[in-house]
Amino acid sequence: MYNYTKQYINGEWIASTGEETIDVYNPATEEKIGAISSGTEDDLNKAVAAARAAFPDYAKTTREERIQLLENIATEYEKRKDKLINIMIEELGSPLFFTEEVQYTMGYNHFKATADALRNFEFTEDRENSFIQKDAIGVAGLITPWNFPTNQISTKLASALASGSTVVFKPASYTPFASILLTEIMDAAGVPKGVVNLVNGKGSTIGNGISNHPDIDFVSFTGSGKVGSQIMQNGAKDIKKVALELGGKSPIVVLDDADVETVARTAISNIASNTGQICSTGTRIFIPKGMYQSFVDMVQKLVPEYPVGDPKDENTFMGPQVSKDQWEKVQDYIQQGIDQGGDLIVGGAGKPEGLTTGYYSRITMFGNLPHDGALAQEEIFGPVMTVFTYETIDEAITLANTTIYGLAGYVVGNDPDNLRKVAKNIRAGRITINNAAPDFSAPFGGFKQSGIGREWGDYGIEEFLEPKTILGLPK
Ligand code: NAP
Secondary structure, eight states, X not given: OEEEOEEEETTEEEEOSSOOEEEEEETTTTEEEEEEEOOOHHHHHHHHHHHHHHHHHHHTSOHHHHHHHHHHHHHHHHHTHHHHHHHHHHHHOOOHHHIIIIIIHHHHHHHHHHHHHHHTOOOEEEOSSEEEEEEEOOEEEEEOOSSSTTHHHHHHHHHHHHHTOEEEEEOOSSSOHHHHHHHHHHHHHTOOTTTEEEOOOOIIIIIHHHHHOTTOOEEEEESOHHHHHHHHHHHHTXXXXXXXXXXXXXXXXXXXXXXXXXXXXXXXXXXXXXXXXOTTOEEEEEEEGGGHHHHHHHHHXXXXXXXXXXXXXXXXXXXXXXXXXXXXXXXHHHHHHHHXXXXXXXXXXXXXXXXXXXXXXXXXXXXXXXXXXXHHHSOOOSSEEEEEEESSHHHHHHHHTOSSEESEEEEEOSOHHHHXXXXXXXXXXXXXXXXXXXXXXXXXXOEETTEESOBSHHHHHHHTEEEEEEESOOO
């Protein structure tokens, strides 16, 4: 049992001023694995006051000191590799291979990539008649979701620390333990008192309190559009800067010269990785009409190679949904697809055979559904893909862009001109051609309702800075 009912404020683990706690469950076993504090407004006020008090000194630290701090954090993070992996398997149900290769590694890469970005970052600039200086923004409130317990918070923490800003952060209540471990890492790495403060609690209390707090200068939020919109409205009251990393419904466009096995594997791994609970995953696939049947046959043949089950098993590709609520939401969408007469290519409603305990879904793909229906347009956040056919590349691009979202896009094929054409014309923040590896130095974020602002590397640091122009500065 993990009983972490203390808050980390001003460099100390202190008791919450409230008695209430929030239980945390393992989604693979449905058993309670621990509890966190359901923090109070009082806890939040103390954390904000600590971050405010720490800001003037921390903002004055040198670039070299902050690079060293990020390097120390990366070292302490590496030392706790097994603990971090085990905690994420338990609280999220993320399978062992994915937790090690993606969840754990992404968190580490953000600290290293941000330290690298900081080495070359231009904090000042001389222009003809002006001097431009980028100052740390102040106290930042960070709010994160459950689907990547260390990745989401690591990119925000790394950027904030690189900029000279101080922080109050609130992780998701489903997956708080990785963040608690990350806070221990900050402490061990020598983050000065008050620079990073952790307040666990409900979104409606602590999250809402952060976006309404008059002494927080900037809110960096990752989560749903519904909550993002609420945060923006709250922030508007005192003109608080807000950065939002929100949902997606990303397209995969397949060229007619693509290898059908590569296409089928790309489709399956997009929707099944992290049980479909990835904001940037491809969930709508556009296939040339003549390739549809061979794609369907290949998917049906390959799906058994992607086992669903116990996340601790090294052979498992897909674990459970994070919670019962999330499982019910996914089941509801699958039922809608069936009721609307979609062709069920693989999967379907209910749990996979033999998995009665745990919030397991089936890897599901539908063909023959309308472009404007719920399954084609709404973010499901589960292993459900809709498959469409197209006749011309221009038609595929238009269909790919017919969504309120613009977080990511994918292209699979060979012809360089067509790969370029599709990649350059999808309206989204990140396009991946032929499963290219991620680049942690490049910006991440969304067009349209997928968000405002960018994270990762130098673009991430930029979000936590305010440019100041000085005219007539004595040379
Ligand atoms: P969510 O319900 O919006 O929750 C996100 C965070 O906000 C949690 O910490 C939550 O706390 C907190 N929260 C809830 N209500 C709040 C309020 N009124 N004010 C302030 N904070 C509040 O999202 P989720 O279900 O955790 O995550 C899934 C969503 O995140 C999906 O839409 C996904 O696409 C998006 N996402 C986007 C990115 C990206 O980079 N663009 C990355 C990952 C996920 P509690 O946990 O205590 O409720």
